Amino acid sequence: MNKIINPPKSEWSQILLRPTQTVEDVEATVTEIFMDVKKNGNESVKKYTSKFDGVQLSNLFVSEEELASSEQLVSEELKEAIQLSKANIEKFHTAQKTAKVLVETTVGVQCWQEKRPIQKVGLYIPGGTAPLFSTVLMLAIPAKIAGCKEIILTTPPNKKGKINPAIIYAAKQCGVTKIVKSGGIQAIAALTFGTETIPQVYKIFGPGNQYVTVAKQLATKYGVAIDMPAGPSELLVVADDTANASFVASDLLSQAEHGTDSQVILVTTSKNKLNEVEEALEKQIEDLSRKEIAKKAIKNSKLIYVESKEEALDMINEYGPEHFIVCTADNDFYVDGIENAGSVFIGDYTPESAGDYASGTNHTLPTNGYTKAYSGVNLDSFLKAISFQKISEKGIKNIGNAIEVLAAAEGLDAHKNAVTLRLKSLK
Structure with a gap:
């Protein structure tokens, strides 16, 4: 994986590019x-x-x-x-x-x-x-x-x-x-x-x-x-010195094996952990039945060190990952601060594959930065919200004049007349 140490903010957009065609x-x-x-x-x-x-x-x-x-x-x-x-x-x-x-x-x-x-x-x-x-x-x-x-x-x-x-x-x-x-x-x-x-x-x-x-x-x-x-799969893990490097590596590989155009990223505030995860990843990848796919995906992927958790959170929100795993001593900082993510996995014993299969949440999620504007699939995805209104004689009297004034101000005479006729019929 590509190791990046303390990148300046001006380079983040280039570093965080997805390996996808336009x-x-x-x-x-x-x-x-x-x-x-x-x-x-x-x-x-x-x-x-x-x-x-x-x-x-x-x-x-x-x-x-x-x-x-x-x-x-x-x-x-x-x-x-x-x-x-x-x-x-x-x-x-x-x-x-x-x-x-x-x-x-x-x-x-x-x-x-x-x-x-x-x-x-x-x-x-x-x-x-x-x-x-x-x-x-x-x-x-x-x-x-x-x-x-x-x-x-x-x-x-x-x-x-x-x-x-x-x-x-x-x-x-x-x-x-x-x-x-x-x-x-x-x-x-x-x-x-x-x-x-x-x-x-x-x-x-x-x-x-x-x-x-x-x-x-x-x-x-x-x-x-x-x-x-929703395109090629992606995952970002944030980890510090307290994280289990073997767990982190397994999560990165769980998405890397999806396809050659998948992308996985580690953001860490610990240089030691960055090296530990890299070693664990290199060891685990050899045991995968889809290791050739995973290896190609790893070429698109990054190990990034930043100095502070504040900088890490800013970078993660800039990337907007499909899957976001938090393995730190202060998980609440990231959970409370995340604004752009498809689905969030918290703690050492919450692997991304749980959400893929059996925890109950949905795994159909926005990718390629679309988490900044889109939600993952949920029940409302299959529903439409329809608004209804019913106005009584008293109700039209209460809001009728305001409608007439607003319609006249916009120059929409027919809109105004639809109310005026009703108000006159009630006199």
Whole structure:
């Protein structure tokens, strides 16, 4: 990893750059595929699935037979782990339900807010180098709790045209039965425009590589909402002399193994700890089954020493990490001061992988600095807040004159007249 000692603030933005291509670098490819799918539907989805995933598909959907057989192909141990994770995610997201908010702003004027589910949602589940069945739970569970009527799940097939049975099993456990065998740009395009068999959705959820991220952003140009820009995974750990170097190294590697374009960063106020973590990391990486991926990600990553915790916190907020782990003698300083982070993990015994799988929080989070403006996926991501108002005769008398004055001041005569007519009818 790149070691950086006491960098001046003027260099932070350069030091903290993500190893991602710009939108301009991939937008032409994304736009070309979008237009092809819009014009040719299923034919184009199959064409690009053959090109990028190396498999010719006759049917884009997981069959009833595949749905039925998935349970036998998943071990009992994995089923139990999925059920535990599912229960915790359900518990945490169910607790996010809010009641109707009702207020009488003025006598005779009632205003209230109610939440309604987004009717049709698309869930993108990455496949690629790792089948992320955990993401099925993170997206499908809050979608069901919210009451979304149509949940379309799309994920890339393997070379045999199959979907990992754990993904199918997790989807079934969450009540999802419509699974599309497609990933990448073509899957996002299909959800955006709809095809002969794949329904168009109102909002698309799920992480992906840089191409998927740009595809989701392009989808918004065609009236489809997205959860957030969520690209290659990233993690930042802040540690001091009290941190366990072995734990810190394991957390850094847990994100580095996601993909070659992942990024992990250690910010520390201890030069000794920086060296200890580097040694532990070099030792642990050799035992990983995905060590070649992790090693490439480590080339994008940094070990940064700063002199004070105040400087460390400023740097962390400037970076805005997707995952933020705090392992210091004064964790509260960082927990209270963090402003830009997707999800925060506190203390030696709170690994980032707990949030990825089973603690109950959601692991679909903004990356690439978007934590400065976006939240991670939560129950409200699948809901819309609708405002209502009801005004009585007394209420219109109480606020009518103010409406007339405000409308006249803006030169909107029809707005004023809509009130004036009602007030006259009450005299």
